[in-house]
Amino acid sequence: MTEYYKAEDLDKFGDVGKHNPALFKKFIDWYTAALEPGKLTKREKVLIGVGVAHVIQCPYCIDAYTKSCLEEGMSLEHITEAVHVASAIRGGASLIHTLQAHNTVDRNSL
């Protein structure tokens, strides 16, 4: 994995725009606007970010949003709670699909 994921690449995110700057700019504008404090505070938004980062298992996002949490005055206690929320939803999403299995069994059984 390490040859694919390099920590220093996080600082090169802008390079993603090299071959289509117009589309990349649209993404950056959207991303920036989404992270601006609104009805939710910056602190609430970065906590959502760190939870999502873990369930999508993006090492760059985990790195970035963990640091953002620290800069919002949060600790590993806050981060761990957020990751549990996100992981529990992910676990629940898997479990609810058991009903698909139930339905399939029903459809294929006497």
Place this chain on the structure above:
Amino acid sequence: MITELKTFKEKISDTSPGLFKALDLKVLQVNVGYRCNLACKHCHVSGGPGRREVMDNKTAGQVIRAVSENPFEVLDITGGAPELNPLLKTIIGEARQAGKHVIVRTNLTVFFEPGFESYPAWYREQGVELIASLPYYLEDGVDRVRGNGTYKKSMEAMKLLNGLGYGSDSKGPSLSLVYNPQGMFLAPAQCSLESEYRRELSDRFGVSFTRLYAFTNMPIGRFREYLVKTGNLEKYMDKLAAAFNPAALDGIMCRHIVSVGWDGALYDCDFNQMLGLATASGAPRHINDFDYAALSNRSIAVGDHCYGCTAGQGSS
């Protein structure tokens, strides 16, 4: 990532053309010595039990004269642990006699060292304002930075101080706390963090305080050593520079204080003192030559570490 860091001097001449000078000289800040009972990882002084730099009797006398005979409103005493200087009570007593407000920057834990137990009650008698380092409201965050057992002692000290009336209500003397990031990240907004400190410390220990200051770690002393050792100095400097806030320039400490070193040397702030960055040419450079008018009108000596005081909401 910023590839080329603009010097702080260039940066302020872009945003605030003209001389970068003192605005009003209200505070005499005195470092009475680098000796400390702790050796915190973020300490810009690199204070610790092994330090031998302690202000002597002659210099302490000059400090008393400087603060008493000039229109300073505040004597702000720092260290090391100021209590480890045996002249501290004399300096404070004389300054209070002269009608000056006195602030002591204490580490709280020193009150439990043998021979130093009388300080909390004595501070209360003298009406001394206390500013205490508490880098976080959780034990792990504090003990990682300041050493094992520091958090519990700090909470005991806060209970003791609250019992004396410190930080308890608007009538009692002020007990403020100082947050520092526990690593190479910036401080959060002071007001939201203050609410969290209040709630957590009250719920966990029933202790209270007057206000919270959120300070950025300066790339000086022991914290700089950490940045160098981990290969993060350049990255941290980029982070500070990227967070430059010109609105913070008027409020930073150097515009309102003059700093006296343990040996009587004069500086624009405690950070310049640690770097040996003397007051600008033409301004007095030692307390032997103290001149309030000249110091009030001095230009400020700056370096790239000053980005630490102007990052985000400002920090001094």
